[in-house]
Amino acid sequence: MSRALGLVLLGAVALFALAGPVVIAADPAAQDLSAILHPPSPQHPLGTDHLGRDLAARLAHGTRLSLGLAILSVLSAAVPGVLLGLAAAASGGLVDRALASLADATMALPGLLLVLLVAGLAPGKVWPLWLGLSAALWVQYFRLTRATAAVLLASPEVEASRLLGFGPAYILRRHLWPRLAPPLAALAAFGVAGAVMAIGALGFIGIGLRPPMAEWGLMMTELLPHYHDAPWALAWPSALLFLTVLGLQLLAGARR
Amino acid sequence: MSGLVVTDLAVIARDGARPVDGVSFSLRPGVPLTLLGETGSGKTLVAQAVMGTLAPDLRATGSIRFEGRELIGLAGRERRAFWGRRIALLPQEPWLALDPTMRAARQVKEVFALVRGLGQREAAERTRAALRAVGLEGAERAFPFQLSGGMAQRLAFAATAASEAALLIADEPTKGLDAALRDGVALLLGAVAASRRMLLTITHDVSVARRLGGEVAIMLEGRIVEHGPAEAVLAAPRHDYARRLVAAEPAAWPKRRHPPPGPVVLAGRRLAKRYGPRTLFANLSLAVHAGETVAVTGPSGSGKTTLGNVLLGLVHADAGTLSRAPGVARVRFQKLWQDPPAAFARGVPLGRLIEDLARRHGIARAPIEALLARLRLSPGLLGRSAEAISGGELQRFALARALLLDPVFLFADEPTSRLDPITQQETIALLADTAAERGLALLLVTHDADIAARVAARRLDVAAGEVRMVA
Numbered sequence: 001m002s003r004a005l006g007l008v009l010l011g012a013v014a015l016f017a018l019a020g021p022v023v024i025a026a027d028p029a030a031q032d033l034s035a036i037l038h039p040p041s042p043q044h045p046l047g048t049d050h051l052g053r054d055l056a057a058r059l060a061h062g063t064r065l066s067l068g069l070a071i072l073s074v075l076s077a078a079v080p081g082v083l084l085g086l087a088a089a090a091s092g093g094l095v096d097r098a099l100a101s102l103a104d105a106t107m108a109l110p111g112l113l114l115v116l117l118v119a120g121l122a123p124g125k126v127w128p129l130w131l132g133l134s135a136a137l138w139v140q141y142f143r144l145t146r147a148t149a150a151v152l153l154a155s156p157e158v159e160a161s162r163l164l165g166f167g168p169a170y171i172l173r174r175h176l177w178p179r180l181a182p183p184l185a186a187l188a189a190f191g192v193a194g195a196v197m198a199i200g201a202l203g204f205i206g207i208g209l210r211p212p213m214a215e216w217g218l219m220m221t222e223l224l225p226h227y228h229d230a231p232w233a234l235a236w237p238s239a240l241l242f243l244t245v246l247g248l249q250l251l252a253g254a255r256r
Numbered sequence: 257m258s259g260l261v262v263t264d265l266a267v268i269a270r271d272g273a274r275p276v277d278g279v280s281f282s283l284r285p286g287v288p289l290t291l292l293g294e295t296g297s298g299k300t301l302v303a304q305a306v307m308g309t310l311a312p313d314l315r316a317t318g319s320i321r322f323e324g325r326e327l328i329g330l331a332g333r334e335r336r337a338f339w340g341r342r343i344a345l346l347p348q349e350p351w352l353a354l355d356p357t358m359r360a361a362r363q364v365k366e367v368f369a370l371v372r373g374l375g376q377r378e379a380a381e382r383t384r385a386a387l388r389a390v391g392l393e394g395a396e397r398a399f400p401f402q403l404s405g406g407m408a409q410r411l412a413f414a415a416t417a418a419s420e421a422a423l424l425i426a427d428e429p430t431k432g433l434d435a436a437l438r439d440g441v442a443l444l445l446g447a448v449a450a451s452r453r454m455l456l457t458i459t460h461d462v463s464v465a466r467r468l469g470g471e472v473a474i475m476l477e478g479r480i481v482e483h484g485p486a487e488a489v490l491a492a493p494r495h496d497y498a499r500r501l502v503a504a505e506p507a508a509w510p511k512r513r514h515p516p517p518g519p520v521v522l523a524g525r526r527l528a529k530r531y532g533p534r535t536l537f538a539n540l541s542l543a544v545h546a547g548e549t550v551a552v553t554g555p556s557g558s559g560k561t562t563l564g565n566v567l568l569g570l571v572h573a574d575a576g577t578l579s580r581a582p583g584v585a586r587v588r589f590q591k592l593w594q595d596p597p598a599a600f601a602r603g604v605p606l607g608r609l610i611e612d613l614a615r616r617h618g619i620a621r622a623p624i625e626a627l628l629a630r631l632r633l634s635p636g637l638l639g640r641s642a643e644a645i646s647g648g649e650l651q652r653f654a655l656a657r658a659l660l661l662d663p664v665f666l667f668a669d670e671p672t673s674r675l676d677p678i679t680q681q682e683t684i685a686l687l688a689d690t691a692a693e694r695g696l697a698l699l700l701v702t703h704d705a706d707i708a709a710r711v712a713a714r715r716l717d718v719a720a721g722e723v724r725m726v727a
Binding site for chain 1: 568570587589591595598600612661
């Protein structure tokens with residue numbers, strides 16, 4: 001039930017991100033200073049912001065950017081995290097200790113601080129944000145994979161398959177992956193939610209992406225001073241962020 | 257009106273099934289009653305009905321009169337008032353029931369002080385006496401993890417017995433224990449009965465029933481099929497199932513004839529293995545011949561499993577050499593595990609696992625089907641996963657899986673310790689027959705000296721570190 005609701009919410013947000021920029025003809029950066037902070041109207045379905053830009057167009061582009069960047073960050077954190085986790089569990093010894101220490105060292109830095117450090121390399125660009133988020137997120141996938149795989153690799157079922165002459169590929173496919181996939185999927189859903197929040201928070205405090213780019217956190221910062229004149233304008237990105245995170249949490253929670 | 261009188265007890269599930277039906281017995285102080293039966297026979301449900309701990313989707317009908325009061329129909333709160341005061345339960349696997357953060361003496365003293373309401377001084381005194389009675393003096397300040405399995409069992413017993421409840425229920429008190437610990441528990445339970453209290457023991461171990469004496473009731477599919485004095489029932493059972501159950505006791509098995517052994521298939525010379533500071537075995541030499549069964553015995557934790565794993569090459573020995581028969585592929589050295597479901601990929605249909613194996617080693621379909629039929633495994637089981645079939649069937653499946661690779665050596669690590677007695681007898685017989693037929697060297701780890709004596713040509717006692725011929 002909650003899983004279906006989560007899927008519907010996410011599907012709606014994803015559809016908005018994919019189809020929105022195509023359907024909405026307005027340029028998200030085009031200013032019209034004669035029509036600032038207009039309420040929703042047939043011309044601007046979600047109203048305009050303090051520079052007269054079409055909020056629907058900005059929101060659609062922002063959704064594409066926020067969600068796309070978050071999913072990309074989680075993927076590029078999960079893939080190396082899982083691979084390193086498998087390598088650590090399978091080889092043990094020195095390799096395991098070295099990888100675990102690297103993960104511990106990463107965890108010693110607060111995630112957002114790590115993102116800030118990398119983001120400082122090229123302020124306002126997308127790639128340092130992506131790199132920073134991936135660098136902060138991979139540890140979770142590494143730890144989950146390593147812990148689960150280490151227990152399984154020492155279990156009678158894997159011992160049996162080895163004695164029966166099966167190789168590592170079979171053990172991965174038959175024993176490890178079926179047990180790893182569900183918690184990894186849950187972790188990835190939580191991870192996307194966390195990354196969306198982090199990108200928003202960084203945009204909000206002015207360290208992440210820069211204007212005139214459209215991004216949820218950035219839009220909230222820009223619209224916050226105009227809250228009294230146009231509360232609806234601030235409500236749109238906030239509501240989208242809330243619905244996305246809620247959808248991901250419902251999906252991840254139901255999977256456990 | 258002392259005693260426990262159960263009349264026409266039935267346990268009914270929501271879907272109308274009756275896992276227990278028409279059970280009647282009475283229990284008097286001083287005469288213990290043992291309910292014997294296999295897993296799923298409903299014996300634990302009888303104990304739960306008496307205790308009042310049935311699962312919420314089960315209900316009991318009939319009558320359970322305890323000290324003149326009818327227990328069926330009492331509210332949960334009224335049932336709980338009996339617990340630990342009038343009716344006490346000795347838990348299964350006591351090391352899980354003890355509080356891991358509480359010292360031994362306090363676990364017992366709490367019962368005296370809180371349940372019996374004695375003063376601190378008297379409670380402390382009684383605790384000392386109770387621990388002395390079970391041979392735990394000196395272990396008062398130990399935590400459960402510092403105790404051996406047998407000591408934990410005795411501590412749990414002391415804590416349970418401290419209540420001096422009129423009725424003591426022991427649910428599978430010997431589950432997971434080796435022979436020496438099993439006899440120790442039977443001795444303690446016997447003392448309870450001798451002190452003119454009521455004792456209801458649930459077990460599948462015929463030898464426990466024999467040691468306790470008193471009365472025995474044998475359960476099958478939710479009903480009591482035979483009931484009477486222990487001596488008479490166990491010496492001359494009348495019901496067909498009861499006969500099979502008593503005959504399945506390893507001490508009653510026929511002795512096997514041993515064919516002359518073939519060439520050596522696997523030999524270890526001067527093997528040594530330490531586990532932390534403990535030496536499991538040192539300077540141990542052993543040669544296993546084709547077609548012979550060698551039993552490995554010894555107390556729990558003595559390194560029986562490790563020895564087998566060393567011989568298979570799964571664990572490296574600290575010292576010594578290992579030689580396999582030349583020209584024999586590694587996959588022809590196989591193993592059976594103690595807990596059958598743990599040795600299969602979870603949630604995968606067994607048929608697919610067999611297919612995987614056939615594809616990996618290019619085995620044709622016909623011999624697989626013949627082997628499954630020989631091991632009495634119906635094709636219907638192939639669609640199910642390991643968790644969905646019985647332990648006995650699964651262990652036969654594990655045997656089939658190993659036999660498909662035409663092994664020369666099979667290490668069976670307590671393959672029947674989790675199976676019911678009749679299933680155990682069938683499984684061991686099948687293993688030994690297969691070994692004899694195929695000229696397979698079988699290394700059988702068991703904690704049961706009777707099994708070792710009936711099945712094996714030679715016996716290796718790991719604690720002693722030497723190979724001994726069975727007389």
